[in-house]
Amino acid sequence: MLLIHPPIAKACEPPAGLALLAGVLRAHGQSCQVIDCNLEAQEHLIQAPAVSDDTWTRRAKKHASSNLETIRQPALYHTFSRYQRCVADLNRALNQSSQQAAMTLSNYTDSSFSCVRSDDLLAAVEHPEQSPFHDYFMNRLPQALEENAPQFIGISLNFMSQAVPTFAMIGLLKKIAPQVTIIVGGGLMTSWMRHPNWQNPFKSCIDHCVDGPGEAALLKLLGVHPQQNLTAPPDYSVLPLEHYWSPSPILPLATSRGCYWNRCTFCPERAEQNPYHPLTVSTIVEQLHHLCSEWQPGLVHLLDNAISPALINALMAQPLPAPWYGFARISKQLADPDYCRALRQSGCIMIKLGVESGDNQVLESMDKGVTVELTERVLNSLKLAGIATYVYLLFGTPTENLDAAEATRQFICRNHEAIGFLNLAIFNLPTNSPDAQRLDLRPFYQGDLSLYSDFDHPKGWNRGEVRRFIDKRIKKEPLIAEILRRDPPQFTSNHAAFFV
Ligand code: SF4
Known part of the structure; x- marks a missing residue:
């Protein structure tokens, strides 16, 4: 095979x-x-060879092999402007x-x-x-x-x-x-x-x-009966771990499939009815410690849609020898500064948070199961503990309107010191979601394999207006622009933990 x-x-x-x-x-x-x-x-x-002959392309091609070396060197990640230039040149060399x-x-x-x-x-x-x-x-x-x-x-x-x-x-x-x-x-x-x-x-x-x-x-x-269980640890010896474009090897691991919450109305996981299948916590902790001692990664990337509270507790009890990050749901535990300090001691250096909105009615209509107030407490507790945050926001959801989007803008400004990195997205409606049954759809990708659709927004808050709001009111806000400038180009959250 x-x-x-x-x-x-x-x-x-x-x-x-x-x-x-x-x-x-x-x-x-x-x-x-x-x-x-x-x-x-x-x-x-x-x-x-390049398909164009401008100054930038010539420079990017000339330094292509040295940039491929440099992007693996820790020193590059000490100076963000050097990193930006290296990534921009590699990108130029590829697209030309x-x-x-x-x-x-x-x-x-x-x-x-x-x-x-x-x-x-x-x-x-x-x-x-x-x-x-x-x-x-x-x-x-x-x-x-x-x-x-x-x-x-x-x-x-x-x-x-x-x-x-x-x-x-x-x-x-x-x-x-x-x-x-x-x-x-x-x-x-x-x-x-x-x-x-x-x-x-x-x-x-x-x-x-x-x-x-x-x-x-x-x-x-292959004609093999899976008599042994299917939780054998991943075998990274088949891949050139040292060769990837990071300052030290990243070890990615999914400890579950699906999502234990599985209720957010906009979520493709829910729309596809993917069941939640976690590995047992003891298996995960054993695998992680074994993989860390075998591969000595510089960073562990937990790929779960939402790392379970049980796993977080287990990692606090048996901290990893390498720093780690991943998505977690906003929860009351994460609002506790002592809990977050223990989380930091477990090796956690960054948490990705699907915050989505700064408006409680929007959050409730999405069934996020959290409030703006709880989210703010979580952001501050993580900040106090020295854990960076990568915050994801979603604009143009079916129950959002201009006022709710404005509340989200104010939310970011209020919490700008506690937000490490920011991802701003315009909502794409999964065509197989419950919302798609009740909204008037307007396909924006013409294709039989398209998984998402545009729609006539019930409050008139359509895609064009949402995009203009993000460009003019969000990205141009100085406090927000400062956060956005920190985002690693191209690699975004995959490299963000190297800059915290
Ligand atoms: S927490 Fe994340 S993965 Fe889980 S249902 Fe909500 S959006 Fe989907």
């Missing part, structure tokens, strides 16, 4: 899902290799390597093929030579096939930015290795398959589409 992580995703940490699959397959005696084509292909293109796509270090938009139209993805299969990654694929894939002679190739498709390159890769694999069975799983494939309108349009090019966790599905395809 050969597992592939396709471009483009942020190349700052290894793909946790593939390390997990490798761990389970190997624990069942199956041979398994992993290629991070995302990391390799981006490095290939960054150092490839092809005219076929608008590429950044975190996104990919193809000029010919849409990632939300199955016809376009099938056309990408037919024309892999149009992909900016074609040269890299042509060198790397035959070599991988020769070295590993896989009977199965599993591709992990998690983000929209990976969709077109994934299908181009499949097109090439079909040409050079038609006998190999192609399996595609991952978060994006799962979301497509769980959509009520799903009618597999990819039967001609993908042998097996996998919905949800891939471990049991892959073992079944």
